[in-house]
Amino acid sequence: MYxxxxxxxxxxxxxxxxxxxxGVSTNALADSTNTRAASVSDMLKRLAEKGLINYQxxxxxxxTEEGERLALLVIRKHRLWEVFLAEKLQFGWDEVHxxxxxxxxxRSERLIEKLDAFLGYPKFDPxxxxxxxxxxxxxxxxxxxxxxIVEGTTxxxxxxxxxxxxxxxxxxKAGLTLGCQLKVNEISDFDKSVSVLIDNVRTLFVSHEVAKxxxxx
Amino acid sequence: MYxxxxxxxxxxxxxxxxxxxxGVSTNALADSTNTRAASVSDMLKRLAEKGLINYQxxxxxxxTEEGERLALLVIRKHRLWEVFLAEKLQFGWDEVHxxxxxxxxxRSERLIEKLDAFLGYPKFDPxxxxxxxxxxxxxxxxxxxxxxIVEGTTxxxxxxxxxxxxxxxxxxKAGLTLGCQLKVNEISDFDKSVSVLIDNVRTLFVSHEVAKxxxxx
DNA sequence: TAAAAAATTTAGATTAATCTAAAAAAATTA
DNA sequence: TAATTTTTTTAGATTAATCTAAATTTTTTA
Numbered sequence: 001m002y003x004x005x006x007x008x009x010x011x012x013x014x015x016x017x018x019x020x021x022x023g024v025s026t027n028a029l030a031d032s033t034n035t036r037a038a039s040v041s042d043m044l045k046r047l048a049e050k051g052l053i054n055y056q057x058x059x060x061x062x063x064t065e066e067g068e069r070l071a072l073l074v075i076r077k078h079r080l081w082e083v084f085l086a087e088k089l090q091f092g093w094d095e096v097h098x099x100x101x102x103x104x105x106x107r108s109e110r111l112i113e114k115l116d117a118f119l120g121y122p123k124f125d126p127x128x129x130x131x132x133x134x135x136x137x138x139x140x141x142x143x144x145x146x147x148x149i150v151e152g153t154t155x156x157x158x159x160x161x162x163x164x165x166x167x168x169x170x171x172x173k174a175g176l177t178l179g180c181q182l183k184v185n186e187i188s189d190f191d192k193s194v195s196v197l198i199d200n201v202r203t204l205f206v207s208h209e210v211a212k213x214x215x216x217x
Numbered sequence: 218m219y220x221x222x223x224x225x226x227x228x229x230x231x232x233x234x235x236x237x238x239x240g241v242s243t244n245a246l247a248d249s250t251n252t253r254a255a256s257v258s259d260m261l262k263r264l265a266e267k268g269l270i271n272y273q274x275x276x277x278x279x280x281t282e283e284g285e286r287l288a289l290l291v292i293r294k295h296r297l298w299e300v301f302l303a304e305k306l307q308f309g310w311d312e313v314h315x316x317x318x319x320x321x322x323x324r325s326e327r328l329i330e331k332l333d334a335f336l337g338y339p340k341f342d343p344x345x346x347x348x349x350x351x352x353x354x355x356x357x358x359x360x361x362x363x364x365x366i367v368e369g370t371t372x373x374x375x376x377x378x379x380x381x382x383x384x385x386x387x388x389x390k391a392g393l394t395l396g397c398q399l400k401v402n403e404i405s406d407f408d409k410s411v412s413v414l415i416d417n418v419r420t421l422f423v424s425h426e427v428a429k430x431x432x433x434x
Numbered sequence: 435t436a437a438a439a440a441a442t443t444t445a446g447a448t449t450a451a452t453c454t455a456a457a458a459a460a461a462t463t464a
Numbered sequence: 465t466a467a468t469t470t471t472t473t474t475a476g477a478t479t480a481a482t483c484t485a486a487a488t489t490t491t492t493t494a
Binding site: 090091095102110111114 | 302305306307308312315316319320323324325327328331332335
Binding site for chain 4: 242244254255262275
């Protein structure tokens, strides 16, 4: 049985490892967990002793197989609760993350399996992120950013790579929701903003900053 | 913002205060919280400083108005989650308590109000206990025990005063559920066991031990 | 590559919640 | 009511998770 804190470290290491070739640095973890590097060093020693991470002093960390499995089980719980909050309790997709940060630590396997069934075994959370299975396995999709799509191409919005309430509320206001069709009309030479045709109905200008965080396929 | 531990102490003091004329003793709290009297003394000092309990050394404790309000809000959350677990996730009434012990500490007022709405504003939890409102107020019903009902009387089972899985599973096996009609046929002179007619259909012998923990009206 | 800068770890505290053992107060009983 | 027993509190530690400040290692740069 691991503490809330330990679970949060595993989850953070998992997210910071995505794409990275090297191990996650102490400072990156300190930033993400809002603690000091010294506190992170202490915790890394403990997680290493428990066999959850590969750690050598000054070298950064990676998750062991067991550590990754545990991280994905926490992420599974987080994402299932997000679906519950959005679909059953009518929370906005900008509100679910904060509450799920607490719910993800509730310890009951039966609870999460029954919740999964109640929700109809969803495959994605409200932000389009895939939900790991009960064994701690998650399909890895390769999404493209809207900012990388060439002019004239039509794609479907399938996710976001930024989950802050401010960003998600911005998308709400612009009427950009998961599943909408986006045709890239033109990319501005001046500021890289993207002119898109949404669902064949209306045209919208999307800033490069936003386009970088919209995942499409 | 109060810690899980503080919330649990408030809740425990609330339950131990029911019916009691005097304050709750340190030892009673140590028993209920599975800690030692010394630890309880420490915590009582802290809760008193925060204005949540009335405490004088060696004298036992009572909740202040604010302390009781907080205790009832925790109990509100506990009982609403129990309804969710039983009605939506199909957990047995013997299983919901343990999981709700964790869920009751999730901090989000909006969450609990939306959960309340989702459940249709239930007035009672799966054990027949009333659910406090959002202001921390709870109707106080005066229930009678089945063991106090005189022969010949017909009553309805409305609650239980013992919530252990073993007891609740025993009731399941006997087919005793909330809302069933109970006619007291005869009380044994020998062992005080009660012969009851259930829903006008079948007769069952209920031990005095069980009858003491069945609440009826 | 040597010096400077940045990153990381160690040393030594702190806080909340707990403990054991000992002291003190209250309650019981002879 | 005095002695004994029980209850409660205090004193002094312990553990997990954190901190600051200082020391150490690695990386960068001149």
